[in-house]
Amino acid sequence: xxxxxxxLITQIIWLIIFILLITGLNTKIQMRIWAMDxxxxxxxxxxxxxxxxxxxxxxxxxxxxxxxSVLVGRVLDFFTIEPVSIEPIDIIKRLDHMIRTSExxxxxxxxxxxxxxxxxxxxxxxxxxxxLAGLNLIYKVIRHYLLTGEKENNWVLLMQLELxxxxxxxxxxxxxxxxxxxMSGKPVGDSVGPLVVxxxxxxxxxxxxxxxxxxxxxxxxxxxxxxxxxxxxGPGSNVGHPGAVIRKLVEELKGNxxxxxxxxxxxxxxxxxxxxxxxxxxxxxxxxGPEKIAIERAAAEYGIPLRALIVKxxxxxxxxxxxxxxxxxxxRAVDYVLKLIKEETKPNATVIVAGIGNTIxxxx
Amino acid sequence: MNTLDPYTLFMIVLTVLLIVYMYxxxxxxxxxxxxxxxxxLVCEGxxxxxxxxxxxGDFIGLVKGKCPRCGRELKIKGIYSVDKSKVLKAS
Numbered sequence: 001x002x003x004x005x006x007x008l009i010t011q012i013i014w015l016i017i018f019i020l021l022i023t024g025l026n027t028k029i030q031m032r033i034w035a036m037d038x039x040x041x042x043x044x045x046x047x048x049x050x051x052x053x054x055x056x057x058x059x060x061x062x063x064x065x066x067x068x069s070v071l072v073g074r075v076l077d078f079f080t081i082e083p084v085s086i087e088p089i090d091i092i093k094r095l096d097h098m099i100r101t102s103e104x105x106x107x108x109x110x111x112x113x114x115x116x117x118x119x120x121x122x123x124x125x126x127x128x129x130x131x132l133a134g135l136n137l138i139y140k141v142i143r144h145y146l147l148t149g150e151k152e153n154n155w156v157l158l159m160q161l162e163l164x165x166x167x168x169x170x171x172x173x174x175x176x177x178x179x180x181x182x183m184s185g186k187p188v189g190d191s192v193g194p195l196v197v198x199x200x201x202x203x204x205x206x207x208x209x210x211x212x213x214x215x216x217x218x219x220x221x222x223x224x225x226x227x228x229x230x231x232x233x234g235p236g237s238n239v240g241h242p243g244a245v246i247r248k249l250v251e252e253l254k255g256n257x258x259x260x261x262x263x264x265x266x267x268x269x270x271x272x273x274x275x276x277x278x279x280x281x282x283x284x285x286x287x288x289g290p291e292k293i294a295i296e297r298a299a300a301e302y303g304i305p306l307r308a309l310i311v312k313x314x315x316x317x318x319x320x321x322x323x324x325x326x327x328x329x330x331x332r333a334v335d336y337v338l339k340l341i342k343e344e345t346k347p348n349a350t351v352i353v354a355g356i357g358n359t360i361x362x363x364x
Numbered sequence: 365m366n367t368l369d370p371y372t373l374f375m376i377v378l379t380v381l382l383i384v385y386m387y388x389x390x391x392x393x394x395x396x397x398x399x400x401x402x403x404x405l406v407c408e409g410x411x412x413x414x415x416x417x418x419x420x421g422d423f424i425g426l427v428k429g430k431c432p433r434c435g436r437e438l439k440i441k442g443i444y445s446v447d448k449s450k451v452l453k454a455s
Contacts, residue, residue, distance in 0.1 A: 185420075185423060195442075235425075320445070321399065321445040322442075322445065323446075324402075324445065324446050327404075327442045362423070363424060364425070
C-alpha cells in the first residue's frame with residue numbers, strides 16, 4: 001500500500017463524514033441505533049412481565065380462583081387520579097380520600113374473587129398484582145416515548161430515553177425481584193420499622209391490643225414508661241395508617257404524650273453503608289403526604305417532641321427480601337430506641353413508638 | 365508484493381486492538397451476587413441459635429421445633445437473605 005492509496009482512502013472517509021454531516025444522516029443512523037437498543041430492552045421488559053404475570057396468575061389459581069387473568073387484567077390498568085393541586089385547601093383530605101378509596105377498591109376486587117381465602121394470602125395477592133402493575137406501567141411509558149420519538153423523528157427524546165435505560169432497567173429488575181417476597185410472605189427491607197417494634201414488644205409488658213384501620217396499637221409498660229406501640233397489622237403485606245392512628249391516639253390521650261418516635265427504612269446515599277442507623281427530628285414516614293402530616297400536626301398541636309430513627313438501605317434493598325445487614329441493624333435499632341426513650345423521658349412518662357413500613361412477614 | 369510501511373502497520377494494529385477492546389467491553393456483564401433466604405431460630409430458654417433455609421409459610425415469631433439443648437420452643441427471630449456463596453462455604 002503506497003502513499004497515494006492511503007491518501008485516497010483518507011479523502012473518501014472525510015467525504016463520507018462530510019456528506020453524513022450536511023445531510024443529517026449521521027443523526028438518523030444514531031437514532032436507529034438508539035431505537036434498536038431501546039426496543040431490545042423493551043422486549044426484555046415484556047418477557048419479564050409475561051413471566052411474572054404467569055407466576056401471579058398461577059398463585060391466584062392455586063388459591064381457588066379459576067379465571068385469574070380477569071382479576072389481574074382489572075387491577076393492572078387501575079389508576080388513581082391525583083387531586084387538584086392549584087387549589088391547596090383540603091388537598092391532604094382529598095388525597096387521603098383518593099388513596100383510601102383506591103386501596104379499598106383493589107382490596108374489594110381481590111376479596112370478591114377470593115372470598116374463601118384468608119386475609120394474609122389476599123394481601124399477598126394484592127401486592128403481587130400491584131408490583132406487576134408497576135412493571136406494566138414502566139413498559140407502557142417506555143413504549144410510548146420510543147414510538148413518539150420514532151414517529152416525530154425526535155432524536156433528543158430517544159437520546160434521553162437511551163441514557164435513562166440503564167436506570168430504568170435497574171428499577172425493572174428490582175420490581176421483578178420484589179415479586180418473590182410479596183408472593184411468599186418474606187420480610188423486605190422496608191419491614192425494618194415494624195420488625196423493630198415487634199422486638200420491642202417482646203421486651204415489654206403488654207397491657208392491651210386493638211386494631212384501628214389495619215394498624216395495631218399496643219399499650220405496654222417498658223422501662224417504667226407507658227409506651228404505645230403502633231405498627232401495621234401483620235404478618236400480611238400491609239402498611240396500615242400509622243399517621244391517622246397516631247393522631248387519634250394523641251387526641252384520645254388529650255395530648256398527654258411526652259415523646260413520639262418513628263422508625264422507618266430510608267434510602268441511603270451512594271457510599272453510605274447498608275444498615276447504618278441515624279437519628280433525627282421529624283416524622284420518618286415515606287407516604288404521599290396524609291399520614292406524615294397527621295403525625296406532624298398531632299405533635300405540633302400539643303408540642304410533643306417528634307424524634308425519628310432511620311435504617312439506611314438502597315431502593316432495591318427496601319423492596320426485596322431483607323438483607324442480613326438490615327436484620328442486624330434492626331437489633332441495634334431496638335437498643336437505640338430504648339436509649340432514646342430513657343434519655344428523652346422520665347419514668348411514668350407516656351411515649352408513642354411507631355414502626356413505619358410494610359409489615360410483611362412480621363406478625364402482630 | 366509490496367511490504368507494509370511502519371505507519372500502515374501501526375494503523376492496522378491500532379484498529380484491530382480497538383475492535384477487540386470494543387468487543388470485550390460489550391461482552392462484559394456486571395457480576396451478580398446470588399442470595400438465598402435463611403431464617404434464624406432462637407431458643408427462648410437457653411439462647412441456642414440455629415440458621416436454616418426459609419420455608420414457605422414461615423414468618424417471624426413462628427414457633428418451629430424444639431431446642432436440641434434444653435427442649436424448649438425454637439422461635440423464628442429473623443428472616444433474611446444472605447450471599448449464597450457464604451452459606452455454601454459455612455455448610
